[in-house]
Amino acid sequence: MRALLFILFTCAFAKALAQQISPQTYVVDILRIAATIDLDFDKETVQGAYEVDFLMLEDANEVLLDAKDMTVSKSLSTSSIAISSTKSHIILSGDFKKGNSYSAQFTYTVQPKQAAYFVNRNGKSQFWTQGQGKYTSHWLPSIDDMNDKIEFDVSIIEDGFTAIANGIRNEESVNGAYLKTNFDMQQPMSSYLVSLVAGDYMLEERLTTSATPLQLYYYPEDIDEVEPTYRHSVAIFDFLEKEIGVPYPWKIYSQVPVKDFIYAGMENTAATTFADTFVVDSIGYIDRNYLTINAHELSHQWFGNMVTETKSEHHWLHEGFATYYALLAERAILGDDYFYFKLFESAEQLRELSDAGKGQTLVAAGGSSLTYYQKGAWAIHILRNLVGEAVFREAVKNYVTNYAYRNVTTQDFMNEVKALSDVSLDNFEKNWLYQSAFQSQEALDALKKSDFMKNYFNLQALRTIPLNTKIPELRDAINSAHVSLSQEAVYQLSGEDIKVAKPLYMLAFQSEDLLTRQAISLTTPELRAQLEPAFKTLLNDESYVTQERALFTLWSYYKGKNDADGQKETLDALKDTFGFTDGNVRTLWLALSLVTPTYEDDSIESRYKELVSYTKPQQKYVLRQNAFRYINQLGIMDAEILRNLVEASTHHYWRFRDYARELLHTVLQNPNTQEILTNVLPKLSAEELAYLERIDKL
Secondary structure, three states: OOOEOOEEOOEEOOOOOOOOOOOOOOOEEEEEEEEEEEEEOOOOEEEEEEEEEEEEOOOEEEEEEEOOOOEEEEEOOOOOOEEEEOOOEEEEEEEEOOOOEEEEEEEEEEOOOOOEEEEEEOOEEEEEEOOOOOOHHHOOOEOEOOOOOEEEEEEEEEOOOEEEEOOEEEEEEEOOOEEEEEEEOOOOEOHHHOOEEEEOOEEEEEEOOOOOEEEEEEOHHHHHHHHHHOOOHHHHHHHHHHHHOOOOOOOOEEEEEEOOOOOOEEOOOOEEEEEHHHOOOOOHHHOOOOHHHHHHHHHHOOEOOOEEEOOHHHOHHHHHHHHHHHHHHHHHHHOHHHHHHHHHHHHHHHHHHHHOOOOOOOOOOOOOHHHHHHHHHHHHHHHHHHHOHHHHHHHHHHHHHHOOOEEEOHHHHHHHHHOOOOOOOHHHHHHHHOOOOOOHHHHHHHHOOOHHHHHHHHHHHHHHOOHHHOHHHHHHHHHOOOHHHHHHHHHOOOOOOHHHHHHHHHHHHOOOOHHHHHHHHHOOOOOOHHHHHHHHHHHHOOOHHHHHHHHHHHHHHHHHOOOHHHHHHHHHHOOOOOOOOOOHHHHHHHHHHHOOOOOOHHHHHHHHHHHHHOOOOOOOHHHHHHHHHHHHHHOOOOHHHHHHHHHHOOOOOHHHHHHHHHHHHHHOOOHHHHHHHHHHHHHOOHHHHHHHHHOOOO
16 A cells, blocks of 8 residues: 655655654654545536645754645744745745744645546546555645545535545534535544545444444435345444454444446445445345455454555455454354355465465565465464464454554554464564465465364365266265255266256255355356256356356357247346346346347337446446457447447556557557547547557547
8 A cells, every 4th residue: 555755855754753764864743634625526626725734853944745737725823934835845944943833734636536426427527536556646645655644524515416535524614505524633644545426325323332333325316225235344343343342443334336446345434435336236246246345344453554554565464454353343244154265265366376476575676466465364374373363363452452543664663463372473474474485384274273164175076987977975065064065066067967966956056055056156157958947047146147147058058959938038027127236137138138020129219228328438447348348249230339438448447448558459450440439530529539549540
């Protein structure tokens, strides 16, 4: 994670007792930053009335705030502080004396290039920020270093929208017309954790056992999705407070979904932002729910927000702890089998990476997410087993308490463990913290403490054995109460002689477990006639993953048989199903219906228009990507599609942008598409035209 850089002359500023930047120069302590924000959705600009309070630790005549491409509109300071700006900083000039406190006030304007995004959500304006890795200084003058912890108080005048930011929400009327909302933080935090969201939201509030308000935001049209989306939120909170042994430090906790977020979620202090693709209904919950992200981002409120790394080589102290404590919270809700199987899945990924010679040291800068998150979680699990749960819990409690609102290194954490444990930790540190290879055998031994995992490994070992020699074991697995065992048994039926496999398939079809039945849909690329009647029942399962796979498999099966009635029956079964927020079922259904010649001829145009409409900028990027994918497979192209594809090629989310650019490059090889592009050019933005010029397509 990153924070914001604060510089004096050519040196970075440092916070006393916490901020230390080489050379070890202590210059200024930023105490508080307050800003009243005004958003201009038409011009996509941020205006702020800003105040910064700071204590000088050395004499100086300049203080620089990180501020990217900001214009100082007006100095509001009554003191002798002069305020100016450069491309990267706002400069506070004055005769600053060691030991004295100062306050500077000014207004500023900026059109953020990153870290703050104005988006169109189904024709409604939305704004959200994302400081991690992109820096808050692109929209709010602040400090690009996580070692300086500051109290941030953000205010905003709500003009037709609801705002959410860090801290306790207080409302006041402005001239009887507008609502000014003030967010009071009270405790200091790193700048990268500052957040502001504005949009069309409703609120549901729940209280935890410790009476902490959980503020759960949602779009007005998603009221039926509130329960499945935020399911177990109170239970997660209560568990983490008890397990960590330190009360939640921020007084209030908000969660808000936003459109086209660049991560799954972000643990902004007391105000988590998450991708609205995790807003699910009761059917979607089984396959794509918010539970893990919910627990992970809440864990960060202690690990990362309250106690923060000094620099990136200790990043596992954020992500490893958040991953592991989220898994512990899920264990409390979903059970031991789930816990151990998730550890097993991550161990397999880490083992494969390590065996390929690509393992990474945990305590090092530049590590991958897999290393910091999953290897970090594994290191904590091994350490917990090594020193015992009681010692580990007490050490973590001391670690969080002793370093509250401060910055830490890996050694700081290990010192807390060593202070309580009589067990030598030399080998642990060598093998898990400073060794690039993943310790597969030690991980396997830890997993074998679970009887469930022993049974899973025994079943997994049967993969190379002929089907007719393992039927009793597979039957027992399918009948077991462990979904991972029953799924593994179904996976081992794939590609086998249907005469031998059919009784086991039928047993799996009879299961009441949706994931066992889903395993059939995922491992049957070509449907065999013996399974057709039972396979059709998968269309009715309450799983959008299962429905999507069953739809395609059955439609393809009937197409191969030239069975128009079978195709129609299959399409009719899911004609009113949308699926996840990415429209996984609906976009597939539209594509299949458009290439089924006999299917509802009179509605072809409306179905075509619907599929094209999902490529528009106001739609979620996940829905747009599905629509573009099927449109490309269908060989469809017109001016509207091409214009939307060019726009997508400049999207702020890089994964979607890269997908769109690759697809655009492909379709522009077609001379007909080049001709369409000529007609589209006058409708494109300057940014879109600049991209086309950059790739030499103008």
